[in-house]
Amino acid sequence: MDVTARIHEQLTKCGIKIAASLPDDWVAPLIERIAADNQIRHVRVAREAEAIAICSGAFFGGVRSVALMGATGLLTCTGELATLNLRHQIPVFLIVSQRGSIDDHRIYQEVQGRRTLPLLQAYDFPYHIVDRPDEVSSIPDAFETCRMQKRPFVLFLTRRLVKGEGTA
Amino acid sequence: MKARDAIDVLARHRGEAVAVCALGMAANEWWAATKSEDSFYMHGAMGFAASFALGLALSLPQVPVWLINADGSLCMNLGCLLTEASQAASNLKHFVVANGVYQTVGGLPMVNDGRTDYAAMARAAGFQRARTIETLDDLEQQLPAIAAEDGPSLTVLRVEPETGFLRTPPMTYEGPEMKYRFGRALERRFGIEVFGPQGY
Numbered sequence: 001m002d003v004t005a006r007i008h009e010q011l012t013k014c015g016i017k018i019a020a021s022l023p024d025d026w027v028a029p030l031i032e033r034i035a036a037d038n039q040i041r042h043v044r045v046a047r048e049a050e051a052i053a054i055c056s057g058a059f060f061g062g063v064r065s066v067a068l069m070g071a072t073g074l075l076t077c078t079g080e081l082a083t084l085n086l087r088h089q090i091p092v093f094l095i096v097s098q099r100g101s102i103d104d105h106r107i108y109q110e111v112q113g114r115r116t117l118p119l120l121q122a123y124d125f126p127y128h129i130v131d132r133p134d135e136v137s138s139i140p141d142a143f144e145t146c147r148m149q150k151r152p153f154v155l156f157l158t159r160r161l162v163k164g165e166g167t168a
Numbered sequence: 169m170k171a172r173d174a175i176d177v178l179a180r181h182r183g184e185a186v187a188v189c190a191l192g193m194a195a196n197e198w199w200a201a202t203k204s205e206d207s208f209y210m211h212g213a214m215g216f217a218a219s220f221a222l223g224l225a226l227s228l229p230q231v232p233v234w235l236i237n238a239d240g241s242l243c244m245n246l247g248c249l250l251t252e253a254s255q256a257a258s259n260l261k262h263f264v265v266a267n268g269v270y271q272t273v274g275g276l277p278m279v280n281d282g283r284t285d286y287a288a289m290a291r292a293a294g295f296q297r298a299r300t301i302e303t304l305d306d307l308e309q310q311l312p313a314i315a316a317e318d319g320p321s322l323t324v325l326r327v328e329p330e331t332g333f334l335r336t337p338p339m340t341y342e343g344p345e346m347k348y349r350f351g352r353a354l355e356r357r358f359g360i361e362v363f364g365p366q367g368y
Contacts, residue, residue: 046247053219060351061227062360083212088347148368
């Protein structure tokens, strides 16, 4: 089973019924896999904060959801995560590519690599980094932690996980 | 048409709809008119009440969801129109209270002062039903049909700008309390489970 299939399987185990997404190239295969699942309502958005707010609205409908995006997109929605989700203590579960890692040789990702985790720590948003296929099974625990902590929770996917060994 | 009068008409025709209100004037006026706890009053994320309402509408497809948006909020995230049109939630009605100013911060004018046609933008984004209403009489006359039609629809309520800081005060509860009042209200009304057995 490839890694996108494993992640998809774990999201299904979490009871996810809505996925809102804006792709970067690392999460694109996962997004397309979820889009093909007719048990999950997939919402393509024009800006990542839309995904945050869609998942927040879904929470009040009693529906479990996930927001999928790249690290750059995560940085664009910190204001909404603070003023909607922190303000009202609304859990939102995000799956995000961990861009700017030492094996991600894209110059336009270097700030994301240096500042994303410190930013989450400043907001006190919990996160968990999944680096190997056998760690994908932690997703249901991460999802439950998100609900218990009543705030944004970011599950990062590393380059090694989604692209394999080597650099690019 | 004054915002309060337009909101009063919406409140009278609300029926069973659950409301989501953009922060500021729209939320404050809806609270003043309805005092309803089965409404969510955004306190932040300006521009994203539309997305919140869409998520709620997709989660509760049998429940009418009314979005009480404002022009300042809509312009923070015009891309929401594309997402709403593409999802085609038949239970979602989008109202835009358009006064052309940022009223709750002193009535300063919005960008493109009075020249923007939001209904035309919605149609261009793919909405089948979008219109602008300029008078209370027209609103009274058209609202029953709007409430009864399939969504998504967008209805712009062109209202007069008004002066005065926080002319209408906000709702009397906030933050986590708003979350629990709204969530519990939906649990009671629709028999759904928003919070788990341990309360989170």
